Amino acid sequence: MRKITKQLFLGMFLLGELGFSATNKPNVLFIAVDDLKPVLGCYGDKVAKTPNIDKLAARGMLFEKAYVNQAVCGPSRNSLMLGIRPQSMGLYDLKTYFRDIPVYSNTVTMGQTFKKSGYEVEGLGKIYHPSLNDEPSWSVKHWEPKGEAYAIEANRPPMGEKKGTTTEAGEVEDNYYADGKIADEAVVRLKQFKAKPDQPFLLMVGFHKPHLPFVSPKKYWDLYNPADIQLAEFRTPPEGAPAYAPTTSGEIMQYEKLPVDKLPFPDDYARHLIHGYYAAASYTDAQVGKVVAALEELGLAENTFIVLWGDHGWHLGDHGMWCKHTNYEQATRIPVLISGPGIKPGQRTSALIETVDLYPTLLELTGQAAPETGIAGMGLDGKSVVPLLKDPSQKVNDVVFHAYPRAEKTEDTKRKLIGRAVRNDRYRLVEWKEPNDPAEKAAIELYDYQTDPLEKKNLAKENPQVVAQLRAELAKLPEAKPQMSDEGSPESGYEKKEKKKKKKDKTGDGE
Helix, strand or coil: CCCCCHHHHHHHHHHHHHCCCCCCCCEEEEEEECCCCCCCHHHCCCCCCCHHHHHHHHCEEEEEEEECCCCCHHHHHHHHHHCCCHHHHCCCCCCCCHHHCHHHCCCCCHHHHHHHCCCEEEEEECCCCHHHCCHHHCCCCCECCCCCCCCCHHHCCCCCCCCCECEEEECCCHHHCHHHHHHHHHHHHHHHHHCCCCCCEEEEEEECCCCCCEEEEHHHHCCCCHHHCCCCCCCCCCECCCCCCCCCCHHHHCCECCCCCCCCCCHHHHHHHHHHHHHHHHHHHHHHHHHHHHHHHCCCHHHEEEEEEECCCCEECHHHCEECCCCCHHHHEEEEEEECCCCCCCEEEEEEEEHHHHHHHHHHHCCCCCCCCCHHHCCCCCCCCHHHHHCCCCCCCCCEEEEEEEEEECCCEEEEEEEEEEECCCEEEEEEECCCCCHHHCEEEEEECCCCCCCCECCCCCCHHHHHHHHHHHHCCCCCCCCECCCCCECCCCCECCCCCCCCCCCCCCC
16 A cells, blocks of 8 residues: 555644535635735735735634745745745746756646646646746646737827836726736636536636736825825845845836836835825736625635735835845735635734745645646745644744845955844844855845844844854755756856946846
């Protein structure tokens, strides 16, 4: 008789607890929201108008301390779907598709694992980064809506350019823009699943907003009084941080009709951008509500786990920065909500979790074993958070990890550093060095969220004992891999400075 793994046994036990059987598998509705930080009513934001996500939070578990594994779309989504941290993979960019690297070509994604277990797996909208979509993950071809990004002609990018204006309040219906179309298609797919009651499904719905541009129907802008919108309290980089640690905000600086050529933005424009972010979040909230309402109306909710996940946070002028692309709190903290059969409503937990924990969590909730082969034969990096769903006072992680690559430029060379970060309940430490460099060459950042929640000062020099403790946690992980090339070899750690380098994407990591 085939040996049953510990995880599969636990999953089968949980299914029994929840009243499921091998022929009555639970469904999963996974909702991914691009660039959504916890500016939600359910997370205590007094300005946000997000009634549908708040209602979703109330039906299950809200994770107060959830963190992404890299604060940029492509690597973050790889972490979700592969269950592997970027530093384990050596994939930090938006251009390298993991299956193009020979040693990673047979990686088993979350979608493939669900398909192997008999699930219909369908993806709508932004799940992987668009340039890195993995068709083997889906039972049918991945679906993305077509149409204009802007409703107003004057806001569209000039001929030959990629970016238009940063914001738009269109006098249009929800489904003029992409996310409204995605919600409509999700309702169609749920109706199709309703007609196949014996077919379990994993439906992954990826909404684009509040990613730039902050485009949404005008009615969502009208939910907010600009006078209620506060600017960031602290608007300079942390004292004592390495010069390369902050983002240059290059993503937003590519857009048209900015009031200035370089930061900072004037206060009125900064307030307008924050208004646009909130409006876009409310627009997506309405689409989430439409999908969840359809799930309920079709009678599918009682047999379906619902997960909502933001792919990373966003700087809204704090530290003088915009966009993501850092290791700081506003870029790395994300909303995660899980609800479904057997999960007590109205729960919250302050236990630490990270994106890579969601793959094993969904496997356990649905009674599946972990894939036999992960990247290059490695297992999953994360841990199931099912113990927290049963008891929010429990802990599955003492610390969580994330990383960000950065270049330290000199006149002749460019050092490719990896900022490996470890976060516990109180502190975050970031260790900046090139992969395989000795530890003594690293630059260190340390922030204390009990005494300095706004990250005003790097406290590494004042707290050598805390630094040593957290570096010991980092040392438990394998050394970070350098960025892998398509050919499967690491990219050079040093390269000659290009004299005529384009400045289109100043961050070097796009969206």
